[in-house]
Amino acid sequence: MSTPKQRILELREQIRYHNYRYYVLDKPEISDAEFDRLMRELRELEQAHPELITPDSPTQTVGSAILETPFTPVPHPTRMYSLGNAFSPADIADFEASINRLLGREEVRVYVLEYKIDGLSVNLIYEAGVFRQGLTRGDGQVGEDVTPNLLAIPDIPRRLAEPLDLEVRGEIYLPIQTFLELNARLEEEGEPPFKNPRNAAAGSLRQKDPRISARRGLRGLFYGVGQPTSLGVATQQELLKKLSQLGFSVEPHYRLVEGVAGVEQGYQAMLAERRKLPFEADGVTVKLNDLALWDELGYTAKTPRFAIAYKFPAEEKTTRVLRVVFQVGRTGRVTPVAELEPVFLDGSTVSRVTLHNESYVQELGLRIGDTVLVHKSGGVIPEVLRVVTEAPRGHEPVEWPSHCPECGVELLLSGKIHLCPNPLCPAKAFESIRHFASRRAMDIQGLGEKLIEQLLEAGLVRDAADLYRLKKEDIAALERKAEKSAQNLIEQIEASKSRGLERLLFALGIPQVGESTARALAKRFGHLDNILKATVEELDAVPDIAKTTAQSIHQALSRPQMRHFIERLRAAGVVFEAREKQQSHALEGLTFVLTGELSLPREEVARRLEAHGAKISGSVSKKTSYVVAGPGAGSKLARARELGIPILDEAGLAELLEQKLGPGVLQAAPGQL
Incomplete structure (x- = not known):
């Protein structure tokens, strides 16, 4: 049996390891409840043996040190603390008793209860009301600069309603429904899914490419500031209202309660409502409402003395x-x-x-x-x-099958993913057709799940290529509806033939080919036949396509079943050409950032630049070639000046493009690009 000292050392080592997995790698190996149990055991042992407490104990520190990453470490202007945990009414009673003891007076305290969002903590820094920088919590003293990725989150105001210098604290999270859709999309593309929304949020926020973060659907909720009294408010309730007035998203279900009994009653009510929330919540934060008491009570080495997290029971x-x-x-x-x-x-x-x-x-x-x-x-x-x-x-x-459990065809191994290569596999047919006809693919409106099932049961289709052989009378007989609805569907199927290469590539369901990869392939090659002839090396040369993805694409398109399927689409008259071809590579190697108001919508300018090989970025860095700035340009323009990046107005961009591409290449209207 180990001594208290040995057990303390064991627990510290385990907790540091799991802290590292959670805060740095975003890949926890144990549940929050198991981690809390380890921390509780360590805290109890240290309380029983205070002579064994050391400054580097996990009970005396916050989070974990930062791994070397592409994100710059930046000190927080005001330290970010983590909350201690409560698990029972007795813990809340001890919390209030500790407050009364430290303040030297017995009172029934007033608290604000807020849902504890299970996301990634951030610190937003505003200067004169303008968003300048956003940091992850890191170890509480130093965070990582993730400003470009935060700029894509709609809940973060770029400019406040008042010109304040302010640090705003909150949680970045992924809504549960968005998480489920993201995992479904990742699995469609052959990528490993995230284990939970918190990991997905952390992984999405810490992307090297801010455009990936922007596509993930991250959201934010905000609950505090670095110096609460700087806002001229006296209570946490007033602070939340003030944050909302300044333009921040604030979780609306907070409530004011009195004493231990009020906390418990509010906690139970919030626990009962938890499943209705659009985000994961792992508890309720209990904060003294009176901000003056925050200053009076202060902090321990790790946690505030005026707030605690009342954790939800982890039902395991x-x-x-x-x-x-x-x-x-x-x-x-x-x-x-x-x-x-x-x-x-x-x-x-x-x-x-x-x-x-x-x-x-x-x-x-x-x-x-x-x-x-x-x-x-x-x-x-x-x-x-x-x-x-x-x-x-x-x-x-657990024995992994060597052949498809549905059709018996030998499985292929793509990375860590086992795949059935048979396009006529009955298990794949329904989902394949549904995906092929979906809005983001070939967009065949009116072809719903029920009708797909009917078509399969009647033997009218085996796969998506058979859709183009359907006749109006086939559909009318199945649906027992007026001929008009059948005719409408036939017209939708016919219209889908000309959706273009980008959508067709996505519709084919090639592993690791999502919409962005399909778009990049369509722009580079212009025609499906060119992609079918391309080598792995040529596919790998496409910007933003990794070698493993190139190998997966080449392997999928080389299979006889896929070639036969494509030829049936060709025979049906499906267009294999890109609607927007890569017009030239004249701007390849140049990265543009667009900011302010331009004569054309920025999306249109970006599309035209990309057609000639340019890369469009959402943030300014040392790798930026040019910043194109129109009226109203803000922080991006200032950042470009700081870094010495060339800045162009619309006339300057037009001049540059004329040098690179020749006159009139963008076919802009007079006065436009």
């Missing part, structure tokens, strides 16, 4: 894995799904849970018959946390 239950089945998705991706002994968890019965991929199963060390600990991420998404090794172990390993 054990159950047994009965079997593992394999599902085939639209792209042919084979996903393992654990079938469980049904367990009632967080409001519903859970009997199935995805195991993502073979690597995930291996990391768990899972066998059929094992007892596993499961929970719902954010009270929504069932997830296996770990195998309960203390329970009797199963003996049957």
Whole structure:
């Protein structure tokens, strides 16, 4: 049996490791509840043996040191602290008793309760009311500069309603529905999905390319400032209202309560409403409402003495894995799904849970018959946390199929993903057709899920290419509707033939080819035949396409089944040409940032520049070639001046393009580009 000192050292090592996984790598290995248990055990041991407390103990520090990244470390003007945790009414009673003891007077205190959003903490810095810089929390003293990525989040005002110098604290999060859609899209593209919305938010905010962050759908909610009294408010409730007036998004469900009983009543009400929230919340923050008391109470080495996080109970239950089945998705991706002994968890019965991929199963060390600990991420998404090794172990390993469980065709391995290459696989047919006809692909309006099922059941289609053989009477007979609706659908199918190469590439469901990759391929090659003839090296030369993606594209398009499918589309009259071809490579290697009001919409200017090989960026850096600034240009123009980046007005851009491309290449109207 270990001594208290040995156990303290063990716990510190474990907690530092898990802090590193959580704060730096954004890849936690244990649940928040398990981490909280480790911290609670360490704190209790140190309280019993205060002589063993050291300044570097996780109980005395915040978060984790920053990994070397492309983001610049920047000190916070005012330190960011983390909150201590409460898990029961008794903990809240101790919290209030501690406040009364430190203030030297017994009172029933007034608190503000706010949902504790499970996201990524940030500090926004405003100068004279203008957003200048945004930092991650980091270790609380030094954060990472993620300003370009934050600029894409709609909840962050660029300019405040008042010209204030201010630090604003909040959480960047990914809405649950957006998270589910993102994971579905990643799996469609052959990319590993995120485990939970918090990881997805952290991974999305810390992208090297701000455009990726912008596409992810991040949101923000704000609750505090570095120096609360600087706003001229006296309470936390007034502070929240002031932040809203200044233009920040504030979570609206906060409430004012009195004393320990009021906290408990409010906590239970907020816990009951938790599942209705659009974001993950892992507890309620309990803050003294009176800001004057904040100054009087101050801070410990790690936490404020005037606030605490009252954590939601992490409902985790054990159950047994009965079997593992394999599902085939639209792209042919084979996903393992654990079938469980049904367990009632967080409001519903859970009997199935995805195991993502073979690597995930291996990391768990899972066998059929094992007892596993499961929970719902954010009270929504069932997830296996770990195998309960203390329970009797199963003996049957999870055997990955060598052939498709639906059609029997031999599976292919693409990276860590197992794929069925058969385009006529019945498991893929429904999802493949639904994707092909979707709005972002070939946009066949009126072809809903019910009709796709009817067409498949009637044997009228086997895959998406068969859609172009349908006749009006086929659809009318199925739908038992007026001929007009059948005719409308036939017209939609016919119109889809001319959607262009960009949409067709996305519709084909090639692993790792999402909309942005499809757009890049269409611009570079101009015609599907050119892509079919391209080598891996030629595909890899396309900007923003990695070599692994190039290999995946080449492999997918080389398969006989895919070639046959494409030839059937050609015979049906589907257009293989890009609607907007790469016109030249004259601007290749140049990066432009567009800011302010221009004669044409900035999106149109960007499109025309990209057609000649230029790269458009949303932020100014040392790699920027030119900043194009119109009236009303703000922080980007100032940043360009700081870095000495060449600045062009519209006339200057027109002159540059005439030198590079010749006169009239952009075909702009008079007075425009």
